[in-house]
Amino acid sequence: MKRIRARKIRLTVNGKAYELEAGSQSDQVKPSHTLAHTLRETLGLKGTKVSCDEGACGACTVLMDGQPVFSCMLLTVECDGKSITTIEGLRDSATGKLDPIQQAFIDHTAFQCGFCTPGIIMSAKALLCENPSPTEEEVKEALSGNFCRCISHYQVVKAVMSASKEVR
Amino acid sequence: MENTYRYIGKATPRRDATEIVTGRTAYLDDLKLTNMIYGKVLRSPHPHALIKKIDKSKAERLKGVEAVLTWEDVPDWRGGTPRSTRVLDRKVRYVGDAVALVAATSEEIATEALHLINVEYEVLPAVFDMEEALKPGAPQLYDQFPGNVVTPGVPFFGPKSLQEVVMGDVEKGFAEADVITEGTFGYENMPNPLPPESPGVIALWEEPNKVTLWVSNQASYMDKITLFHVMERKVEVRTIGGPCGGSFGSKFMSWQVQCYAALLSRACGKPVKIVFSKEEHLAAFTLRPASRMSARVGMKKDGTVTAISGTWVIDTGYYSMTTQSQVAVGCGEVQIMVRCPNWNLKPVIVCTNRNASGIVRGFGGQELKCTLIPLLSLAMEKLDIDPLQFLKKNYVKPGDGYFWRDGIWYDYRGVDFTKTMEKGAEVFGWKEKWKGWLKPTWVDGTRRRGIGVGVHGNADIGEDASEAYVRLHPDGTAMLFSCITEHGTGQRTNFVKMVAEVLQIPINNISVTPSDSLVNPYEFGPAGSRGTYAIGSAIINAAEDAKKKLLEIIAPKLQADPSDLDTVDGFVFVKGEPGKRIPWRAMGVDRTCLGSGRFEPDYTLSNCMMTFVEVEVDTETGSVTLVRVVNATDAGTIIDPPGLEGQLNGCLGSAGIDSALFEEMILDRSTGHMLNANLIDYKWRTFSQLPVIDNVVLETRIDSHRFHAVGVGEIATSPGPSAVLMAASNAIGTWLHEYPVTPERVLKTLGKVTPKTRNGGVA
Numbered sequence: 009m010k011r012i013r014a015r016k017i018r019l020t021v022n023g024k025a026y027e028l029e030a031g032s033q034s035d036q037v038k039p040s041h042t043l044a045h046t047l048r049e050t051l052g053l054k055g056t057k058v059s060c061d062e063g064a065c066g067a068c069t070v071l072m073d074g075q076p077v078f079s080c081m082l083l084t085v086e087c088d089g090k091s092i093t094t095i096e097g098l099r100d101s102a103t104g105k106l107d108p109i110q111q112a113f114i115d116h117t118a119f120q121c122g123f124c125t126p127g128i129i130m131s132a133k134a135l136l137c138e139n140p141s142p143t144e145e146e147v148k149e150a151l152s153g154n155f156c157r158c159i160s161h162y163q164v165v166k167a168v169m170s171a172s173k174e175v176r
Numbered sequence: 177m178e179n180t181y182r183y184i185g186k187a188t189p190r191r192d193a194t195e196i197v198t199g200r201t202a203y204l205d206d207l208k209l210t211n212m213i214y215g216k217v218l219r220s221p222h223p224h225a226l227i228k229k230i231d232k233s234k235a236e237r238l239k240g241v242e243a244v245l246t247w248e249d250v251p252d253w254r255g256g257t258p259r260s261t262r263v264l265d266r267k268v269r270y271v272g273d274a275v276a277l278v279a280a281t282s283e284e285i286a287t288e289a290l291h292l293i294n295v296e297y298e299v300l301p302a303v304f305d306m307e308e309a310l311k312p313g314a315p316q317l318y319d320q321f322p323g324n325v326v327t328p329g330v331p332f333f334g335p336k337s338l339q340e341v342v343m344g345d346v347e348k349g350f351a352e353a354d355v356i357t358e359g360t361f362g363y364e365n366m367p368n369p370l371p372p373e374s375p376g377v378i379a380l381w382e383e384p385n386k387v388t389l390w391v392s393n394q395a396s397y398m399d400k401i402t403l404f405h406v407m408e409r410k411v412e413v414r415t416i417g418g419p420c421g422g423s424f425g426s427k428f429m430s431w432q433v434q435c436y437a438a439l440l441s442r443a444c445g446k447p448v449k450i451v452f453s454k455e456e457h458l459a460a461f462t463l464r465p466a467s468r469m470s471a472r473v474g475m476k477k478d479g480t481v482t483a484i485s486g487t488w489v490i491d492t493g494y495y496s497m498t499t500q501s502q503v504a505v506g507c508g509e510v511q512i513m514v515r516c517p518n519w520n521l522k523p524v525i526v527c528t529n530r531n532a533s534g535i536v537r538g539f540g541g542q543e544l545k546c547t548l549i550p551l552l553s554l555a556m557e558k559l560d561i562d563p564l565q566f567l568k569k570n571y572v573k574p575g576d577g578y579f580w581r582d583g584i585w586y587d588y589r590g591v592d593f594t595k596t597m598e599k600g601a602e603v604f605g606w607k608e609k610w611k612g613w614l615k616p617t618w619v620d621g622t623r624r625r626g627i628g629v630g631v632h633g634n635a636d637i638g639e640d641a642s643e644a645y646v647r648l649h650p651d652g653t654a655m656l657f658s659c660i661t662e663h664g665t666g667q668r669t670n671f672v673k674m675v676a677e678v679l680q681i682p683i684n685n686i687s688v689t690p691s692d693s694l695v696n697p698y699e700f701g702p703a704g705s706r707g708t709y710a711i712g713s714a715i716i717n718a719a720e721d722a723k724k725k726l727l728e729i730i731a732p733k734l735q736a737d738p739s740d741l742d743t744v745d746g747f748v749f750v751k752g753e754p755g756k757r758i759p760w761r762a763m764g765v766d767r768t769c770l771g772s773g774r775f776e777p778d779y780t781l782s783n784c785m786m787t788f789v790e791v792e793v794d795t796e797t798g799s800v801t802l803v804r805v806v807n808a809t810d811a812g813t814i815i816d817p818p819g820l821e822g823q824l825n826g827c828l829g830s831a832g833i834d835s836a837l838f839e840e841m842i843l844d845r846s847t848g849h850m851l852n853a854n855l856i857d858y859k860w861r862t863f864s865q866l867p868v869i870d871n872v873v874l875e876t877r878i879d880s881h882r883f884h885a886v887g888v889g890e891i892a893t894s895p896g897p898s899a900v901l902m903a904a905s906n907a908i909g910t911w912l913h914e915y916p917v918t919p920e921r922v923l924k925t926l927g928k929v930t931p932k933t934r935n936g937g938v939a
Contacts, residue, residue: 040284054206055199057421059372060454064855067372095199110197114189117818120826121664122196123203123372123421151863155855157371157422158664159825161863163818 017088021051022097030085037084044068044079047094055095055126059155066154069127069134070094076134078153095126098133108174109133109167118167120158128154132168141172183673183683184883187817191669191683192419192662203421204376204392205451212378213242215440215450216286218276218293219460220268223302223529223848224315227266227275227295235278235292240285243443244293245277250439255406255431258327260320261495263406263435268297269317269494270529271848272460274432279440279448302529304845306468306491309526317494317527326492326525330500336583338504341484341511341521343579349483349518353474357554363546363897364466364491365840365915367831368458368858369536373421375430375461376451379437386412387438393430394423395701397659400693402431403438411438417661417691424830425535425890426462427663428703429497459853462534463841464831465499466491469547471521475555479566485520488544492525493532499525504581505636505704506540511578512588512633512782513545514552514570529848536831539704541632542894546836549630549898550913553905557613563902564606567631568597572782580635580779588635590886591876593784593810597631600808600872604788614909622796625803626907630895631786636704637886638778642714643697646675646722648769650761652746653685654722658715659699660707661691665889666819667707671715673815674883678719680744697772705783705887708815713881714775722771729763781880783888785809787827787895793907795926798919800837800904802828802867807892809871812878813885823889824871832893834861836900836915 015030017037028050029036037046044061047053047070056079059067063081070079071093079092098107109132112118119125128151135142135150142150147168148161156164179185195201232244247264255261264274276293280286301315308314309324317324328339350356378390387407391399396417403413420427433450440448452461471486492499503523510521536542556566571594572578577587601607609617609627618625645657656675662668668688676683689695702711727738730748734741734756742751749757763769790804807824814820827833838859842851852858877884897915904917914921923929 034282038284048206053199054202057199057203057372058205059374059421060855062454062854062856065372095197099198106194106197113197114193117187117190117193117666117822119190119193119196120666120822121371121373121420121422121662122192122201125196126199129197145864148863148866154863155372155860157369157424157829157860158822159827159829159861160822161866162825162869163822165863165866 017085019087020091021053022093026051039083039085041084042080043082043084043087046084047079053094053096057123057126059123066131067124067127069130069154071130071134074134074137076131095130107133109136109171112167112171112174116163116167116170118160118163120160124154124156128156128164136172144169181677182680183677185814188669188673188683190666191672201419203373203419204378204390207378207390209378209447212447212449213279213281213444214283214286215277215279215437215448216283216290217274217436218278218290220271220273220275222268222297222299223271224300225268225297226300227268228298229296230276231294232276235289238285238289238292240281241278241289242281242446243279243440244289245439245443251408253406253408253435256495256497257330257500260318263432263439270531272531273494274436277436277440279444302848304528304530304843304848306466306489306526306528309528317529321527324527326496326499326527328500328525330504333501333504334582338507338579338581338583340523341507341519344518346483346485346518346520350474352476353482354477355555355558356472356474357551357558358472359551359554360468360470361547361550361913362468363543363915364468365835366463366466366533367835367839368463368841369424369426369830371422371424371426374452374454374457375427375433376449377430377434377437378447378449379434379441380447381438381441385410388414388416389434389438390416390418391430391434392420393417393427394420394661394663395428395703396661396691397693397696397699398428398701399430399434403434406431406435415693420661420663423663424537425539425703428535428701429462454855455853458841458858459850460531462532463493464536465502465533465543467543467547471548471551473551473555475559477559479561479569481514481516481570483518484514484516488521488523490523490525491528493530494527495532496525498535499533502540506544508578508580509541509632509634510544510548512572512635513631515572515576530843537890538894541634542897545630545632545894546898546915550901553902560612562610563629564597564601567629567786568594571631571784572633586635586779588780588782589879590781591810591878596784596808596810596874597786599874600786600788600806603870603872604806606788614906616907616909622794623792624795624907625790625792626903626905627788627790628899628902628906629786629788630899631784632891632894633782633784634704634891635779635782637706637709637783638781639704639706640700640710640777642699642711642775644714644718644773645697646718646771648722648726648760650763650765652681652760654679654681656686656688656715657696658688658711659691659693659696660702660711665702665707665823666816667702670815670819671712674712674716675719678716679723681746705890708885708887709781709880710775712885714773716881717773718771720771721773722769725771726760726763726769729769730758733758733762781878781886783809783886783891785888785891785895787899789896789899789903791900791903791907793904793922795908798922800917800922802833802837802900805867805869807869807871809888810874810876811885811888812880813875813883814873815885820873821871824892825869827892827896828861830893833896833900836897836917838916838918840916
């Protein structure tokens with residue numbers, strides 16, 4: 009198979025520019041690849057978790073141009089030109105300092121098994137970017153698409169509320 | 177009492193906290209081994225059929241496919257109790273049963289290959305109801321189990337393993353009763369504990385008979401034990417556990433997915449990863465067992481239970497690995513909840529053509545209580561007995577006893593939990609809110625509130641054996657060898673706190689081995705709330721043993737007797753003369769000091785969880801909303817306050833309280849298909865639906881180990897479901913007896929909608 013005129017997909021992930029080739033070869037981005045798949049399997053960013061893989065649980069939440077999206081529900085070929093932030097991109101890359109939300113999750117033990125945590129943190133990040141002083145109800149609403157089975161919800165709400173004070 | 181500990185009872189960050197919040201925690205699906213390929217499972221579309229022919233040639237020819245296995249290609253590996261269920265069989269017994277396994281260089285190719293396998297089935301009649309399955313002439317799932325009755329008993333629990341609760345004289349008991357109630361009650365909705373991380377494994381076979389598995393399990397050492405037996409005791413099994421994205425009991429038994437990967441790896445010589453899809457997780461992994469009980473209880477005016485007799489039918493789905501164990505433990509737990517001298521309670525475990533039931537938090541007792549408490553409530557109503565007073569009166573007290581899972585009678589030597597229950601009631605405001613049976617606490621137009629209460633306790637806090645080593649190093653650090661994975665409870669950190677407390681060294685000076693069966697001693701794993709007492713004891717013993725040996729080594733150098741020495745922060749000192757001290761280094765820089773510890777099972781202690789709930793019912797829409805929950809327990813000593821809070825809040829999910837409100841798997845009883853095997857149609861609680869939860873935790877020194885603590889996490893889910901049923905019944909003034917209390921059921925009970933039958937045709 010000739011590999012001429014392969015379509016390029018340009019993504020910025022956590023500030024780093026990537027140029028991926030679309031196509032059906034094993035090293036290319038297939039039309040069927042979800043953004044979650046590309047982040048995890050092609051770029052090796054395993055912090056984004058896949059649980060339901062059908063847009064119901066929010067575990068795979070990342071930010072696309074600042075908005076929270078389910079990365080299992082987007083095809084990578086549709087994301088050309090987009091800027092993505094994953095859980096790996098929250099920590100300050102220069103200083104290693106955690107994002108205030110991450111620190112608040114540690115301080116409030118706002119996780120149990122931790123599998124849903126990256127998705128919850130990304131949803132919370134999107135909320136606090138848009139609304140730095142949310143009410144508890146607004147926090148709950150913003151996170152209502154995130155499945156957590158251990159029931160860390162109560163500690164998560166406390167963590168996000170305390171992070172919001174930190175951010176302000 | 178003032179906490180004088182250095183670490184115990186203090187909130188300390190989880191050791192894996194930074195990894196978790198930065199996304200660096202590597203769960204199973206985040207691992208990638210060199211040359212790793214991917215496995216997929218072809219599943220049966222029929223609930224019951226014989227495989228007449230399989231043509232896999234097309235699939236094998238697909239580029240990228242490395243192995244295709246059918247029942248004809250695999251050894252006679254069997255799971256089940258007794259071993260009954262082949263890893264791949266000529267017969268399929270539920271929609272989703274494994275028919276063939278494929279390994280390929282990518283998941284997509286493996287999936288494509290599944291479509292190229294041609295299977296010819298001879299479809300057999302199927303049975304989906306537990307009582308139908310027991311009738312003469314019902315379709316038979318196994319020759320080994322005539323009448324679809326699974327052989328009772330658990331060999332692992334010993335020759336007398338508990339199969340029923342039979343004692344005293346029930347006829348005499350009923351004669352003494354002031355009131356006798358009877359009826360049939362179910363807890364049949366088969367919720368899924370549903371951790372976010374689906375079951376999965378990576379297996380690497382090495383010739384001639386060795387397999388290494390990277391597992392996601394709360395109890396990774398036990399995979400080695402289970403697989404050793406399944407694999408005909410001919411294979412050397414090594415298991416490596418890692419962070420587990422939730423289990424709630426369920427992943428304790430993952431032998432099937434593990435065998436699939438092992439067989440595929442054996443066939444192609446490469447590491448094979450299989451991770452179930454969410455649909456497989458819901459429709460082809462284990463659910464909570466379904467229970468139906470027809471029983472009679474006798475009660476005196478003062479709430480004394482004089483007799484309990486009946487049949488407890490448990491639907492285990494297409495096979496049972498652990499249902500007998502759940503029945504055994506459930507039969508023990510019910511005696512902890514109800515003191516009664518006369519019992520004749522007979523369980524029957526039945527196979528039907530749906531996916532299997534397995535381990536879930538609550539382990540048998542939740543199922544049994546969810547059916548028994550509604551029956552006891554009928555008697556309490558007749559006698560106008562407050563359920564709180566009833567549960568308080570009848571819960572196990574020092575001097576009482578029970579037959580536990582091994583069929584042996586144990587005298588209970590724990591604490592009296594009356595104070596716990598009273599404190600919980602006070603925080604909840606029970607006295608003010610309780611208006612009597614079938615009476616709402618509050619009414620506003622179509623909105624009515626009611627309250628309910630339930631209780632649960634488990635002597636499995638001391639079940640099974642644990643072993644650990646603690647190794648001391650000359651630089652003042654220590655290493656804990658224990659085959660424990662982190663599955664959400666924070667116990668890997670808590671055990672380090674225990675070691676730190678014994679050795680009086682900073683937490684960060686202690687490392688923990690990976691949960692690899694090759695390097696660690698025997699560990700049953702955290703289950704049944706046994707982590708704190710059972711695993712904790714083994715670890716404390718190991719740390720104490722290491723410390724004792726250290727002091728013996730150092731004593732001559734301080735010209736003192738070991739009994740006059742102690743250690744803190746990596747120094748050994750003479751008691752009373754803290755200036756006379758030398759560092760651990762004095763043991764010699766070319767040595768380590770190893771202590772070992774073991775815990776022997778002890779069933780003489782129980783934990784206790786009482787849950788109070790308030791629900792609001794809208795009699796117009798039928799919706800039931802959980803408004804408030806109060807959990808009351810006594811943990812002896814709290815090891816980690818925020819970790820404990822998380823465990824107690826866990827009462828809602830993982831097939832807990834919400835199994836009374838909306839959680840259920842819907843089985844199409846005409847085709848055998850699960851109709852809601854996805855996270856959209858399977859209902860789960862979201863952040864915007866949180867009730868108020870208050871957790872009341874007492875700390876009465878319990879005679880367990882040196883920190884006087886017992887575990888309580890596992891039981892948090894168990895008292896709630898029956899309490900919800902009670903509360904909703906009280907709210908609407910009529911008995912609701914089916915789980916979950918959906919709007920449809922509420923409106924039906926209120927006579928506002930015509931009953932709809934769910935009985936379909938025959939398959």
